[in-house]
Structures are given as C-alpha cells and as structure tokens.
Amino acid sequence: MDGKKIKKLVIALILVILAGLAYLFLLRYSDKQKEAESQKEQEEAAASVVFETDTDEVSSISFSGDDGILTFEKKNDTWICPDDSVFQMNENKIQKLLADISSVSCTRELDARGDLAQFGLEEPANTIQISLSDGTERDLYIGDKNTSTHELYFQTEEKLDKVYMTKTAFDSDFAGKLQDFAAYTDFPKVKPETMTEFDVDKEEDSYVLIMTGDDQCTVEDEEGESQLANLNLVGMVQDNVSNIIWYQDLEYNCSDYVKYGLDDPQMVLTVKYKDGEEAKEFELSVGDEDENGNYYARLNELPEIHTIRGEYLTDLLKSSAASYWSLTYSFVSIGDLDKLEVTRDGATHVLRKETQTTKGGLESVKWLVDEQEVDEKLFTDFYYACVSVTAQERLESVPEETGDEALKLVYTLTDGSKKEITYYEEDQNFYTVIYEDGTKAAHTNKLYVKTMTEKLDRLLEELK
Secondary structure (H helix, E strand, O other): OOHHHHHHHHHHHHHHHHHHHHHHHHHHHHHHHHHHHHHHHHHHHHHHEEEEOOHHHEEEEEEEEOOEEEEEEEEOOEEEEOOEOOOOEOHHHHHHHHHHHHEEEOOEEEEOOOOHHHHOOOOOOEEEEEEEOOOOEEEEEEEEEOOOOOOEEEEEOOEEEEEEEEOOOHHHHOOOOHHHHEOOOOOOOOOHHHEEEEEEEEOOOOEEEEEOOOOOEEEEOOOOOEEEEOHHHHHHHHHHHHOOOOOEEEEOOOOOOHHHOOOOOOEEEEEEEEEOOEEEEEEEEEEEEOOOOEEEEEEOOOOOEEEEEHHHOHHHHHOOHHHHEOOEOOOOOHHHEEEEEEEEOOEEEEEEEEEEEOOOOOEEEEEEEOOEEOOHHHHHHHHHHHHOOEOOEEEOOOOOOOOOEEEEEEEEEOOOOEEEEEEEEOOOOEEEEEEOOOOEEEEEEHHHHHHHHHHHHHHHHOOO
16 A cells, blocks of 8 residues: 555544544533533522421411401311311312422512502412411411413512512412312212112112122112113113212211202112122212212212213103013024924914934934924024014013914923913014913014014925
8 A cells, every 4th residue: 555545544533533632522512511501401490489488397278268258277187177076187178288289389579569450469368377387377368360371460478579470370279169179979980890789769660780700790670570681771770880980979977868859869879789799889979960960979978079971861760660671582502402383373383302312322413393303503593583582672461462473382301391472463573472381572673573574484385
C-alpha cells in the first residue's frame, strides 16, 4: 500500500473517532439538559404549592355540607362523625379529603387587596377548617369557579392578601350530605352457578325456584305444587341477581321505611347459595319504584336504604310460578320406551323396538310398526319429531272444552308407566296439547304436528 492510501485511511479513522466523540458529547449534553429541565419543573411545582398539611396529624375536618356543617374526627385511628354515634366513615371518601388538603398547588396568584366579591371570597362559598393533633387550627376559604378555566378561587388563612386559583376539586369533594360520606354494605356478589334457591315472597304469586345442580330446576307455587322450570328463564334471573349493584346509596341509618315502601315490601327475595361447601343466604326487600324506574331496596334488614335499577328486578316482580313452567312436555328417551301407540283419524298404530340376542352373543335390533319391520331412520325420524316438541306457551288450567282430536300419543315405558299426550285443534296457528294425565295443557305451534304427521305418513308408506 502506497503512502497516499495510508494517509487517507488515517484521516478517515480520525474523522470517525471525532464523530463518535461528538455524538457522545451531544448525548451527554442532552441528558444534562433534560435533568436541568426536570429539576426546574420540580422547583416550579414546589414553588406553586401554597398550602401543605401533614395529614397524619389531622385530627378533624369541618366544612359546609348540604344540610349544614359536617364534622369528621379521628379517634384511635378511626374517623367518626361526633354528631352521629352509628355513622361509619367511607374510607375512600376521607382519604380523598385528606389528599386534597395535603398539598394544594395554585395555577395563578392574584392580588387580594381589591374586591373579594369578584372571586366569591367576600363571603366564601365554603370554609374548610382543619384541626391538627397539636391544637393548631388552619382554614381554607373556597370561592367561585372561574367560568373560563373552570378552576376555583381560594385563600389561605396565612396569606389573606393573596387569592389563588387551583384545579383541586374542593367544590365537589367537600360537599354533600352526611350520608354521602358513610360506609355502606356492598350487595353480595354471588356467581349464578352457586345459587341453589330463590324464595320469592310477594302479596300475590309467590313462588320458589329450586336449582338442583343437575341441569334441572323446579318451580313451586303458593299451593306447594312443583313443576319443572324453564332453564333458560331461570338462567336469566340468576344472571340478573348476580349482576345487581347498588345504583344509589340513600340512607345509612333509616328511621322511616314508609316513604320507601319498605315497611311493607312488595317483594322479599331470599337467595340461597353455596360458598364452597358452606350454605349461605341473603335477603333482599324491595319497596316502591322511584321516578326513574329504580326500586328502593334493603339488605338483610340492615338500616341502609339503596336503589336498584329496575331491569334487574322486573322479571322477579312481575312473574309467577307459571312464568317459569318448562315448555318441554314431550320428551321420552328412546332407551326407556317399550312401545308408542299413535292414534290419528281413528286409526291406531303401534311402534316398538325389538332387541334379540343371537347365538353368538350379539344383539339384533328390529324397528317395528304394527309388527312389521321398517327402516330404522324412518322410525327414529318420526320418533324424535314426537319427543322434541316444545310448547309455545303453558296454560294455567286445562280447557273444559277442546276442538277436534288431531293426534294422540301414548308412550309405555320399560318400567310399566305411561305418558299420554293429545293434540286438539285450537285455531289456524296452534294446537292445544293436554298431557300428564290430563292435568296440564299448553299451546303448540301447528308446524310441530305437521312435521310429526308427515314423518308418520312416510313411515306408514313402508307398510304397503
């Protein structure tokens, strides 16, 4: 390599080193600038703090509430209201008040030697009085809110020649009634799958929903008659109860339940549930409806009054045992079937399954209609059309008069019991179906019966 090339390489290397040093210098300078700016911001923020309080030393706080002066005192590390022996303080609320007065920053400082009325401080909207454990008293005077910046004007007792502006929400935090600062009992959080019973006690149409945990649920009316319940409807009610939260906390120590309709509740709901292996329950009393469609409520006879949104309770309040009756009435497992007698147009056909064991120990199955073997698929298509029918609606009583008999099904089970279901012409859309030994009735869509008769016709065609 000749001398010229070596010289160029050396120069290039020196330039790279200088560039690296310059980059490191810029990085260092930038970090120092950021550090200086951060320190300046901290100093400016500290300089803007015009009122500080050691909240550990605060022994009482007083201010104007909606119903007069509210006073909270700390006794043995517990905050109380000296004017109400049963009051229990909401911990989140007192911590918010203490946070507000611990360090109050101002966004702007004004001369107070002018007209204080322009700031709402000639007669302050609120005076926050703070007492410390050493006997020191400190006051904050709260004025109007600036309509442009939405910040509050305030003064401190120590510097009455100054008016400050702050973003601290003294106007909303230090306001309200005593009950707004009380601790309330939360509504119990219970998972739907752990609920075992709803006892719904009303002046009329009381009922009990019993969830047995085996994909079945029963509903029992006021006379003690029990029926299978519609699982979908029960599930909806379980979800509603599980999602209840208090909409409003109205009173922590009510003495007049009449004004809420809770002296004589329109419903008392007892919810039983499992917490692990332990059986628990709670009781919810529901009173009148307020102007917004919410209901006044009381938990476990506590003196607290709350409201609950109407959507969580309407189904329970408006329903009866009949509202939950299962719409399934026709199912019979084919494994439990001995025979099925089908009557239509005066003719009765007998369907059954015949199982035989061969000499080799294997089972042979025949599907018989009127003792003639038929195709298995045609047989089961008709059978499952019969047993998968559901009602459009349940009827509270069995009609004394019915229309023409359209179809009659009599199931004989392997245990010797029978199940009879009869369809009668009702109108152009529905059949009336009577079942369970003639004790229950429902309306069923005609399309179900049409499907059954069409599949029956295909089955009978096999016999020709």
